[in-house]
Amino acid sequence: MASRTRCDQVPYEVYKENKEAYSFPTAKVAGPRPEVASNIIYRVPVSHPAGEVDVQVYVPTSEAISSGGLASSEGRLPALINFHGGGFVIGDLNSDKPLVRQLCQGAGCVVVNADYRTAPEFPHPTPVLDSWDVLKWVFAKADELNIDASRIAHGTIPPFPPLKLQILIVPLVDVRYIPVEGSCKEGPYESYVSNEFAPMLPLSRLVWFYNYWLGTGPDRIEKAEDFRASPLLAKSHENLAPSSIRAAEVDPLVSEAKAYHEKLLVAGTQSKIKIYKGQGHTFPQWDGLNPGSKEFVQDCINDLKEAFKL
Template sequence: MMGVLQRMAQLCRPPLHSLTPQQARAAYAAGAEVLEVPRAELARVEDLQIRARDGAMLPARLYAPVAQAGLPCLLYLHGGGFTIGSIATHDVLCRELARLAGCMVVSLDYRLAPEHRFPTAVHDAWDALQWLAAHGREWGADTTRLAVGGDSAGGTLAAVCALKARDSGLQLSLQLLIYPGTTAHQDTDSHEAFAEGLILDHAAIAWFFDQYIAPDAREDWRFAPLLADDVEAVAPAWVGLAELDPLVDEGIAYADRLRAAGVPVDLEIYRGVTHEFIKMGRAISEARQFHRDAAQALRAAFATE
């Protein structure tokens, strides 16, 4: 991992927080697949659109390893601080999850900040999950076996969607939370320990948050799910964290909160790796191990063993 970081530093690219949001998106997209595993060929890869509550049509992409109907389905919400990232930047990852888990994956292009600030991304994610529950059969999904997941900001959205699903009576098989943000402020020990020098640092997090949400709104549980009134009876969780990540402490805290409420939780902390490691499978074995572990969690939750 340290060798990867050294090579990245040698490129002398400007930090994302020094760019405009549009420039940051382009820079992130340009490097998104450099360290990824090869793109898997799947039986089905189809673009579709999902209608949001305000009438906007949200791009989404469906992945399935086989052509037949009746596959369980994961709604995947990409990371990127609510500001960058897309279906395209997480294409390889979603293909791997579909291939290894034997499930359908629907990846959502929720709307990004600062053009669309909080809570638009929350609304888009929840609208998409409800749409899948209502219309997924038309696309070949088994809507009795649904999961929601995501990395980083997408993990935050997935955790929020799981709580909303609980409140609305929508049964989920799993919430797949990959180094999710769960707190309102950058005040944990890991935020201090890993404030500089790694993939995600203090300046970048502050910049992302400034794009997305006003400071006086950050106590809203839809931004910081650790502040939710209760987390009882939510879907079982699989939580995957990076050891060298500002977000690791809040990921552990959320897993502990779920466990204390009686929610089944599997927690994996990948040692010696940083935020974004799941997209570095060409360079580090921990990314490939994560792919297998996350897929196994989905298989177990969907009872596709």
């Protein structure tokens, strides 16, 4: 596949004018997009600042529901709420389309895919607060969406009992040590150094993301130390939903994923971590060709079935 200029190698304004030209052609390596029973887009109100975001609700087919065996006696289904990646700068409802369709059909659960607002137009903390509003919306609309509110999982950090599971996919959990420019010269995370030039997510790409998301001004440190940006810094990690951390070996973020796993265990929160050998940061989207990515998708399906079982 021919090389191309990445989004982080040009100013955001240039990227925004022609996003496709600076984006990896994920569709060429992505896995199947199975048919679902429905995938309706809702406009959901958000608060910080006031506005609306798109939320796409995927419902599995009757065959998938029967095969999954997760429907309650009233016919209610468990739900996964998905928040796409992209450094809080890029990404949309299409980013995880193959994955969310496979999880919906593979586990036989509802998947709620959220298109939170992103930087630089909406820097921290808007993306996480949008996600929080979506999470609350799902609970409020559970009856209307035929969701069993006692069986909801999510793919992000903020706690909202009674969540059954958090699947953290190549997560960032401590953003204090990414510099405004250059290499990482301090901090506890070895992978920032050993994986500085990792394919798909070199350190320079993290710098680009964080500079738009957190800014480069005098309040950068304060924003980075906010637990909503760095969940590792939360005052308590007790009583959170059980965590399944899915990390990539060739990724600057793998060291902090390990640190977060240990933090959860010390706090008494259930956590497991799997580091996929030889894989880079974006490998979850490559399951059309990559055996490790296919394994990841099946692992997530197994996670959901185990968390949602009656």
